[in-house]
Amino acid sequence: MVTKTIAFWNVGGMSDSSGKLAVFTAWRNAHTPDILFLEEAGKNLTVGNLVGAGQNSMTAEMADKNGGASTKNLAVIFPNNLGLEATAKRMWSQRAVANNRLNSGISAGSPQRRDILYLVGKIQGQKHHIYGMHANASYSGGNTAFDCAEQELENNTREAAIVGGDFNSVKDSDSNRVRKILPLDYNGDELPFTQWAKTGKRAQFMGPGLTNATNLQDYNEYLESIRLPPNYVPHANWLYEVQPHGLIDFVLSNAVTDAADLIALPNCTDSDEWFNVLKEFDHCPVLYELTVD
Incomplete structure (x- = not known):
């Protein structure tokens, strides 16, 4: 049996010189996630300085909600010994834009896409797909991002897959093959909000x-x-x-992942750590544990 922790955090432009970095570093040292996705990392954040022994990383430029250049990056830090491979890709959904536009009486048009970082590899001989997403959009665009993730998970019926990050959406899945797993606070209770x-x-x-x-x-x-x-x-x-504000940072998993046992963990150790996060950031980390037999 192997147990790994996975964290997702919209760090809101965190840079090498920002006050956020000290709070982030203390949080990371306390929780030591095996896999860490960062959304909205500042372009002057040296991700390589965050990579420890036995770890690897990948950084990709985020597009803005109109597909143009952005001032922020997506990044992921992950262990070498899991045999995971990282790549940047786009998650597509024809259905997402069709749903949103039909609700407004507009024809479906072209498919919607969201930039993501993507890890894939075998854990205990079982192939796993782990996606880090940032919706980078309005609430309407956030619902589209949710639909993109949901469709990706529904299409993967044989291998475990999860999508986590800032969806900018409070939607619930209506698919019997997709589960929304809400994050927990330092007391182990469901968080009422992840953005403020x-x-x-x-x-x-x-x-x-x-x-x-x-x-x-x-x-x-x-x-x-x-x-x-x-x-x-x-x-x-x-x-x-x-x-x-809303509870918009969370994880979606497919039924195959559920069989591998994915649960939320408390996102902070205590009230003082939570206070520091509130003070310096406008999103909180969300933390999960994946156990594979």
């Missing part, structure tokens, strides 16, 4: 010591909304108020 905004308004409560907490009940309601414990005293000031 930081408003231009400074947070009402800045801590430490809750010195600006004019109303403890309001403060605790705010903490609950962003999955921090009651009376939490942050070790650093809140810079801006956090506004939770």
